Amino acid sequence: MKTVVSAALLALLLPAAAGAKAPEYQDLSALETRVAALLGAGGVVVPIDRRIKLARCPTEPEVSPPSNGAVAVRCPALGWRVAVLVSGGMSPRMPVEILVRRGDMIELVSRGPGYSVTSTGTALDEGAAGKTIRVRIPTSSAAVSAIVTRAGGASISN
Helix, strand or coil, X not given: CCCCCCHHHHHHHHHHHHHCCCCCECCHHHHHHHHXXXXXXXXXXXXXCCCCCCXXXXXXXXXXXXXXXXXXXXXXXXXXXXXXXXXXXXXXXXXXXXXXXXXXXXXXEEEECCEEEEEEXXXXXXXXXXXXXXXXXXXXXXXXXXXXEECCEEEECC
């Protein structure tokens, strides 16, 4: 059985298909350039696999200090993270910015499929982006582990 599409229907459908926007992805070359700039003259960035398609981050992605030959580039707003392999010239040029200090009241976020819960707690450790710290929640005597995501904020993994 053949389906016949009228010329009028085709004329209506084609402009809609042509105007459909392709999803916007994060520019991986720009991420590599940013990491290389943070590493300084001696740092080498291994190219990110171009098969990876990351949604465009609405804010500037965060870059963690190098650890075990890689840096983590994160988009806290969207929750994605990618490891970028690096070598050479790493330690002296990468400043470590402490985002949470011991005693700070911080916002804790826990996310899962279909939910997001926010609470506050007191930082028991200091930490830079990506570092795991201990946090005391007022409703519990035990400390929980959280990952620093921004100044005054951390995420509890599920």
